[in-house]
Amino acid sequence: PGLITNISRIYNGKVNVTVSSSSGNAVIAAYNASGTILWSWHIWVTNYAPLTKTNGTTYAFNNYTWMDRNLGATSTTPATVSTLGMTYQWGRKDPFSCAGSVLESMVYTSIPIYNSSGTELTELAESTGTGVKHVLTNVPNNLLNSIQNPLTFYYSTADMEWDWYTSTKVHNKTLWGADNLTSPGYKTIYDPCPAGWRVPYWKSNLSPWNNLTTSNFVWADYGRSSSSTGYFPATGYRYAGTGAFTEIGERGLYWTSTSLTTIYAFDFGSSFVTPEYPNQRSHAFSVRCVKE
Numbered sequence: 001p002g003l004i005t006n007i008s009r010i011y012n013g014k015v016n017v018t019v020s021s022s023s024g025n026a027v028i029a030a031y032n033a034s035g036t037i038l039w040s041w042h043i044w045v046t047n048y049a050p051l052t053k054t055n056g057t058t059y060a061f062n063n064y065t066w067m068d069r070n071l072g073a074t075s076t077t078p079a080t081v082s083t084l085g086m087t088y089q090w091g092r093k094d095p096f097s098c099a100g101s102v103l104e105s106m107v108y109t110s111i112p113i114y115n116s117s118g119t120e121l122t123e124l125a126e127s128t129g130t131g132v133k134h135v136l137t138n139v140p141n142n143l144l145n146s147i148q149n150p151l152t153f154y155y156s157t158a159d160m161e162w163d164w165y166t167s168t169k170v171h172n173k174t175l176w177g178a179d180n181l182t183s184p185g186y187k188t189i190y191d192p193c194p195a196g197w198r199v200p201y202w203k204s205n206l207s208p209w210n211n212l213t214t215s216n217f218v219w220a221d222y223g224r225s226s227s228s229t230g231y232f233p234a235t236g237y238r239y240a241g242t243g244a245f246t247e248i249g250e251r252g253l254y255w256t257s258t259s260l261t262t263i264y265a266f267d268f269g270s271s272f273v274t275p276e277y278p279n280q281r282s283h284a285f286s287v288r289c290v291k292e
Contacts, residue, residue, distance in 0.1 A: 044194065
């Protein structure tokens with residue numbers, strides 16, 4: 001509550017946002033006169049400045065420059081909720097909350113979400129306007145709906161090929177970049193990373209996490225780490241069919257922007273590391289940004 005203290009009207013193509021001295025995440029939006037959201041922005045409030053390595057650092061690995069924390073994270077302290085960051089359905093620009101615990105054995109609730117008045121919202125309650133979950137039916141293109149409803153987690157099913165974008169098995173493969181394993185493509189307007197950064201991408205038929213193994217990427221403190229990459233928490237994921245938190249503290253799943261029939265993600269647990277893991281778009285995974 002109180003993270004955003006003022007938002008100016010759009011002027012000269014920009015929105016000026018004033019924030020408090022605390023850290024956290026917010027979503028702000030521009031509306032038309034009828035109250036329909038035209039666009040929204042994720043405001044990540046942190047004292048971390050990766051370009052100057054202020055209050056943190058960056059890592060050079062596989063010819064990428066990596067942030068030292070997940071998108072939305074407010075610390076790099078292992079085994080803490082503040083290190084989990086936000087989660088994203090593949091191809092969408094707006095974040096969803098992480099779990100309020102780092103342990104699989106606990107009953108998951110999301111970290112608290114508040115409206116602009118400081119009232120805590122119940123994620124599953126449709127009347128609050130946040131976190132509403134829908135199963136899509138007969139929707140040829142759900143992109144506009146997702147823009148107008150940035151806090152809606154869209155369910156999907158196997159019959160929809162686990163894609164929030166459509167119920168007709170038509171996929172948009174370039175929402176975050178290129179639809180091949182050799183080129184990154186361009187950073188799109190749906191990429192959730194800050195300016196100058198983007199969702200990691202395959203190049204030359206190699207995963208951004210190529211060469212990481214159980215030997216050099218060590219499991220500890222509910223995550224894995226190495227001197228070349230820093231700490232990656234086992235953030236788990238939000239399940240495509242229900243939005244439920246799953247395998248928190250047991251498994252780490254991180255998106256790439258690269259899309260073919262499925263999306264290639266990074267997957268690890270206490271006993272395995274999989275740099276090349278095909279997965280489905282409607283799950284909400286973590287993002288670790290790389291420099292453009």
